[in-house]
Amino acid sequence: MAEITIPKHDKNRIFSGIQPSGDLHLGNYLGALHQFVDLQNDDQNECIYCVVDMHAITVPQDPKMLRKRIYDLTALYLACGVDPKKSILFVQSEVPAHAELGWIMTCSSYTGELSRMTQFKSKSQGRESVPSGLFVYPTLMAADILLYDADEVPVGTDQTQHIELTRDLANRINNTRGETFILPKGRYLKEGARIMALDDPSKKMSKSAPNPMSRISLMDDEKTVKKAIMRATTDSDGEIRFDPENKPGVSNLMNIYSVLSGESLDSLESMYRGKGYGDFKKDLVSVVNGALQPIRTRFEEIRESSELIDILEDGAEKASAIANPVLARVKERFGMGLGTK
């Protein structure tokens, strides 16, 4: 067998992905996209961002709609500030190494650990028959990350368990077959890591909640944003104070305000001391619309541009150049294929 070493990369390598499965909301923006752009703009980092269409087909998708959503999500990445000159942006299924390593990771996992994933449990709840893809979803996510020797993975805290599984699988393979993978770490933004539903702050903001007023979609117009925020659940004591346990609704709105405005939670408390929820919410409407309006405008411009395909083709080429040697390293460790000459 060939001698195997993990080549060092100079910069801090960042990898993350988003599913093209419908309108993105403020939780996706604050937990993920907002971090993606900040990380990309720091010279220390080398960023790789993915449209994870293979994850999207773990539930049935209309083909025309899925294709549209792939381009929509690409345009949204760009509209939010992901710059293809600085970051690699690509579609998962355009780099076949994801499917190959995904299979290897599936074979390296146990059904027990996959059935403990809370996201799987909640998505499969109440179904008579559960698609297998939903079950092995986290092994494909592990492959996504490990394929790039990623150091850090910016995500919301709903993905923590998946990142832990990725580390467990990488460790298992390193221990049984020799050093193969770099162990990645999750990267969570303090205030944006878990944005809660506006109508029920005990649940996370999600694409699939039936009440559209539970979330703010990045494409919502100003009026809809205003309506959702003014109706957001708070409490009866009228004080703007960060206390997620006793005041989850207000604390959630403060988190949103803080990330979008750059004001700390402490400074929000002093700014609104003696003022009521009405004033606070009105200002929050301006902060949210102020942040989303330019994204919506850029999205409309970029979505029509023919450059999207070029950007994604170029991204897939650059991603493959990193992923293919890592896959070859893993196949060597497993003794798969013909081996390196």
Ligand code: TYM
């Ligand atoms: P997805 O598409 O469900 O969500 C995309 C990103 O948004 C974050 N997020 C939130 N953050 C804060 N508050 C919320 N309410 C909220 N809702 C969603 C998610 O944590 C995520 O960062 N499995 C992933 C996609 C994926 C991936 C990967 C991510 C596939 N392969 C490799 C990182 C690395 C998912 O379904 O995200």
